[in-house]
Amino acid sequence: MSESPRFDPLDPDLVRLRDIALALPGAGEKLVVGHPAFFTRKVFAYFGMSYKVDGEWVTNPRTVSVLLPEDERLALAEEPRVHVPGYIGPYGWLGICVDDDTDWAEIAELVELSYRETAGVRRIAELDAREEGWPRVP
Template sequence: MLTFFGMAHPIMFDDADPLLVRLRALALAYPDAAEKISHGHPAFFTTKVFAYYGGSVKVDGVYQQHEHSLIVLTDPGERAALLEDARCYIPAYLGASGWIGLDLARDTDWDEVDELLDASYRLTAGPRRVARLASRRHFHSQ
């Protein structure tokens, strides 16, 4: 168990989970991206976190785990449209700050997952990293 400010957080994921393995490959392909464990879940970050794997929702006062979810920061203008998708939800704790969850265990479109990662990365990574991302994507599309 990891300790964070005196509170123990159990590991809440399986490192061999095939959905996590695929998400990890996508997330760590972004410039300067790294992974850490935050509150028992994998978190992908540069200076700031741009994605989490796993989350929860509060239903009738009880937290329900969404073990196989991608949690990303979204553009406020796109949030409502994303939440119309039955696979998306407002995650506990982070939802109030503009984050959404996507259930990866339900009809996962990995191109869509990469688009969500890209958008969240662009909102958190800073202009120099985003410029590197733009040149990397342009190079790969040729």
């Protein structure tokens, strides 16, 4: 029995995230608990994770969750558009709500930072060896 997706595969925000994430060396996409996840050895970005607001679970299909270095995570966590996603939040992940005003260059930078936390030395070296033009913002 297959689980029905909790997202629209053609959602413009997912398409943008997919373009950013899959441009990274060795990146792939898979479903994790019904949500698109982008990975190499480990997942470095999720789309559409749930989070708690006033003790109640909220499902927002328009979020990007990333794993960031502690200094970046602490600075970003102060912003109102940012939340701690369910299940993965205690492991250092943050979710960013996206909308029509989202700065996709910033999202690309955050996705790259998350990639660098998870990808492994060879893939990071491959990314660093690329010519100018990264991050790619669709």
